[in-house]
Amino acid sequence: MDLATTAAVVTGGASGLGAATAAALAARGATVYALDLAGAIEQVSTGDGGGSTGDITYVATDVTDAASVRSAITAAASGDAPLRTVVSCAGIGPSARILSRRGVHDLDLYAKVVQVNLVGTFNVLAVASEAIARTEPDADGQRGVVVNTASIAAYDGQVGQAAYASSKGGIVGLTLPAARDLAQYGIRVCAIAPGIVDTPMLATVSDEFRAGLAAGVPFPQRLAKPSEFADLVTMIVEHDYLNGEVIRMDGALRMAPR
Template sequence: MQVEGRTILVAGGSSGLGAACVRRLAARGARVVIADVDPAGERLSAELGDRAVFSPTDVTDEASVAHAVGLAVDRFGGLSGAVACAGILGPEKLLAREGVPSGANFRRVIEVNLVGTFHVVRLAADAMRAQPPGDDGERGVIVTTSSIACEEGQAGQAAYAASKGGVASMTLPIARELARHGIRIVSVAPGVFETPMIAALPPEARRSLAEQVPFPSRLGEPDEFAALVEHVFENRMLNGSVIRLDGAMRM
C-alpha cells in the first residue's frame, strides 16, 4: 500500500516515535489523525496544516479511541492504516525496600501498552474492513509497537516486558484473523531510541545504553523507526511478523 492519499491514524502521535511517524507519513502525502493524550499533538497538527488533525485520545478508553477512528472516517472519508505507538515504561521492582508494591503500576502498564494497543487495532480494523479493496484485495495495514524488552526485559521491567510481549504475541493470530478482510498487521520491536522516555534518564545511563548497541553504537533516531513503518505499509509480504529494530543490541 502506498501511503500517498491514504488516511492513517497514529496513536501516541504527539511525541517520540509516533510524532516521527506522523511527520514522515504526512510528508509522503498521507492524511494523518494524531491520537494522543498529550496536547502537543495540537501543535503538530497545526504545523502540518490540512494534512493532519489532532484527536485527544486515551487509548485505555474504548470510547476515546472510537472517537479518533470516527474522526478519521468523517474528516477524510475512511481509514486505511493505523500505527499504535502509545505506551509508558512504568519501571518498578517486584520487591521494593519498603515492601511489596500493590500491583497498581503493573495493571496500569498492561492497560496502556497492551489493552490500549488492542483497542486501537480492533477499532481501526473495523473501519478498514469498510474500505473498498485495492487491486490485490488489500484494505488496510496496522503497525504496532513492541520492544526488544519482550525478550530481554531487565530488572524492574516485569510490567513493561509483559505488556510488550503481549503486543508481539497477538500479532500472528490477529494477522490470521484479518487476512480474509485484506488487512495486514506487523509489530516493530525497537531497541533504545531517542524518545522522551529515554531523554528523562541521566546522561551516564543514556551513554551506557548507547554503548551496548554493537553498530551503530548510538541510540536509534525516531525517523529510523518511522522509515520502517513506511516500508511495512508498502511491502505487501510483511504480515504477521515482529521485526526487531535495534542495531543488534541484546540487553
Template sequence: MEINGKHILVTGGASGLGAACVELLQAHGANVTIFDQKSEENIEHTRGTNQVYHQVDITNETEVTIALDAAIESNGALHGVINCAGIGSAKKVLSNKGPHDLETFQKVIEVNLIGTFNMLRLSAERMKSHDPTDTGERGVIINTASIAAYDGQIGQAAYSASKGGITSLTLPAARELANAGIRVVSIAPGVFDTPLFGALPEEARSHLEQLTPFPKRLGNPREFAELALHIFQNSMINGETIRLDGAIRMPAK
C-alpha cells in the same frame, strides 16, 4: 500499499516515535490522524494541512469509537494505524520496600497492551467495511512492541509483560484479519532517543550507546518511522515482530 492520499492514524503521535511517523507520512502524501492524550498545543511537530488531531484515551472504548468515526468523516476511509502510544515503568517485583504495587502493573498493561488491542479491534472493524486496493489490501496495523519483550531487565516486569503481549498478539491477529485484507505487524525498537529516555543522565545514555554493537548510539525516531513506511509499502511483511535495535541484547540490569 502506496500511502499517498491514504488515511493513516497514529496513536501517541504528539511526540517521540509517533511524531516521527506523522512527519514522514505527511511528507509522503498521507492524510494523517493523530490520537494522543496531550493537548494539541503540546505536539512536537508542525501541523500539516492534511492532519486531524484528537485528544483521546486509547483505553476508553467510547472515546476511541467517537474519535475514529470523526476522523474517518474528516480524512476518509481508514487504511492504516501505527500504535505508538504507551508508558514505561521501572519497579522490581520485590524490593526492600516490599512487593511491586498492583496498581502500576495494571496501569502499564492497560495502556500498552489493552489500549493497543482496543485500537486494533476498532480500527480493523472500520477497515473491513471499505473497498480493497488493487492489490487486495484494506489496511495495515503496525503495533509498537519492544526489545523488552525478549530481553526484559530487572525492574521491567510490567513493561516487558505489556510488550510481550503485543508481540504474542501479532500473529493470531494477522492470521485472523488476513481474509479481510488487513495486515498486522509489530516493531520492537531498542533504545531510541525519545522522551522516555530523555530524562536519563548522560552517563546512563552513554552506557546504553556502548551496549549497542552498531551503530553505537541511540536510535533516531525517524528510523522507526522509515521502517513503518516500508511495512506499508511491502505487502509480504505480515504477522511478524521486527527488532529494530542495532543488534543490542540487554543485560539483566
C-alpha cells in the same frame, strides 16, 4: 500499498515515535490523525495547542477508553480518504521490581501498564480494523495495515521491567493471531520491537548515561532515531508481503539483566 490519498491513524502521535511516524506518513501523502492525551497535544506547536498542522490533525484520545477510541477512529474514517494505516505508539514504561525494600510490586501499577500498552493497543486494533474492513479494497485485495509497537523488553526484559515486558510480550503474542484473524478482510498486522530510541523519555538523563546506553549497542553504536522507527513503519506499510511479523530494530542489542 500506496500511502498517497489515504488516511492514517497514529496513537501517541504528539511526541517521540508517534510524532516521527505521523510526520513520515504525512510526507508520503497520507492524511494523518495523531491521537494522544489532551495534555500531550497541548505541547504540540501548532499555534493553538492542537487542531491541525499541515496534513496532521490532532485528536485528544485515551486509548484505554473504548468510546474515546471509537470517536477518534470514526473521525479518521469519515473523510474523503480511505483509512488504510494504523500505527499504535502510545505507551508508558514505569519501572518497579516484583519485590523490593518497599515491598511487593503495586498491583494497580502493573495493571495500568498492561491496560495502556497492551489493552489500549488491542482496543485501537479492533476498532480500527472494523472501520478499515468497510473500505473498498485496492486492486490486490488490500484494505489496510496495522503496525503495533512492541519492545526488545518483550524478549530481554531487565530488572524492574516486569510490567513493561509483560505488556510488550503481549504485543508480540498478539501479532500473528491478529494477522490471521484479519486476513479475510485484506488487513495486514505487523509489530516493531525497538531497542533504545532517543525519544523525549531520555531527554532528562545525563550525556554520560546516554553514552553508556549507546556503548552497549553492537552496531551502529548509538541510540536509534525516532525517524528510523518511522522509516521502518513506512517500509512495512509499503511492503505488501510483510504480515504477522515482529521486527526487532535494535542494532543487534541484547539487553543485560541490568
